[in-house]
Amino acid sequence: MKVAYIFATSMASTVKLATMILPQLEQGNHGAEVVGMMFFDDNLFCLRQGDPIGERLAKMAAERNILLMVCDQCAVRRGLADGEFSQCGTGEVHARGLVNGVVAGCFPQLYQALAGSPPDQVITL
DSSP: OEEEEESSSTTTTIIIIIIIIIIHHHHHHOOOOEEEEEEGGGGGGGBBBTTTTHHHHHHHHHHOOOOOEEEEHHHHHHHOSSSSGGTTTTTTEEEEBBBBTEEEEHHHHHHHHHTTTTOOOOOOO
């Protein structure tokens, strides 16, 4: 089964991702193929360059071809992307200061990025 995760609630990336999902991916016993992860609000902060969670996740994402996307509007608000609010949702906002492989976007970019390997389940945490 293919899954995509949306990290939308407070501390979802620092608790659920960091202490449950990521260790399972690293140990090879997660039980599902993860095809994508979308980060909203302060959940983006774990993806900053040098953050241990983000660096570990970037390694797993590169090895397993997992999409890592941050909400473009959330990233602009937090100084983690280049672009203007008027560009949000257009694909013109670019992540910066984040671990390798992270892209910025909104739902249109998420749908397009996952179209080649669509998830069977989308899980919002």
